[in-house]
Amino acid sequence: AQSVAQPEDQVNVAEGNPLTVKCTYSVSGNPYLFWYVQYPNRGLQFLLKYITGDNLVKGSYGFEAEFNKSQTSFHLKKPSALVSDSALYFCAVWGRSHGNNRLAFGKGNQVVVIP
Amino acid sequence: DGGITQSPKYLFRKEGQNVTLSCEQNLNHDAMYWYRQDPGQGLRLIYYSQIVNDFQKGDIAEGYSVSREKKESFPLTVTSAQKNPTAFYLCASLPPGGFDGYTFGSGTRLTVV
Numbered sequence: 644a645q646s647v648a649q650p651e652d653q654v655n656v657a658e659g660n661p662l663t664v665k666c667t668y669s670v671s672g673n674p675y676l677f678w679y680v681q682y683p684n685r686g687l688q689f690l691l692k693y694i695t696g697d698n699l700v701k702g703s704y705g706f707e708a709e710f711n712k713s714q715t716s717f718h719l720k721k722p723s724a725l726v727s728d729s730a731l732y733f734c735a736v737w738g739r740s741h742g743n744n745r746l747a748f749g750k751g752n753q754v755v756v757i758p
Numbered sequence: 759d760g761g762i763t764q765s766p767k768y769l770f771r772k773e774g775q776n777v778t779l780s781c782e783q784n785l786n787h788d789a790m791y792w793y794r795q796d797p798g799q800g801l802r803l804i805y806y807s808q809i810v811n812d813f814q815k816g817d818i819a820e821g822y823s824v825s826r827e828k829k830e831s832f833p834l835t836v837t838s839a840q841k842n843p844t845a846f847y848l849c850a851s852l853p854p855g856g857f858d859g860y861t862f863g864s865g866t867r868l869t870v871v
Contacts, residue, residue, distance in 0.1 A: 686848055
């Protein structure tokens, strides 16, 4: 079955500094990878995805992610963090489990941007 | 605008009661999903439905039930058999192909009082 690991529970970064949220994955076949963001008491919002093509994927709100097949990683990045980026971030991989295709989510990373 | 509507936003349940969480979508998506979110545990799949009148158990289905009588609707019932129902519940739908990922509702926070 597919799985995702987000090794850090919380990422603290000063406003204006680069932000990186780490994600590694395990899946059979080609990986289809996603990042979502969640603000308090809200649903998850799609940020970006990797299906095929360029390893650097650009998404919403200035975020980008780098797909690295050899390291099975899909780290989320933003060159200059904003206080409004403080939220919970989820990495997900599409794969087959229990006979059906579905997204498997990591535990999530709380990002805190310090003014 | 197309989207997923979950209601109510907040729900309180007494011990021993069944409660039903609503999920409605106007995206014309076939597949719909229910997830439970607890702090530090990420999202865990409760039930999912690929088509009308069909659904499958996810990883934590015990104490929950669903129905899928219409394409637009996928209600979740939290029964009295669910011993620890306090959580944030998220409904999602998936367009054909899956390559766009899920669209999520805004969630329902259920609290046992």
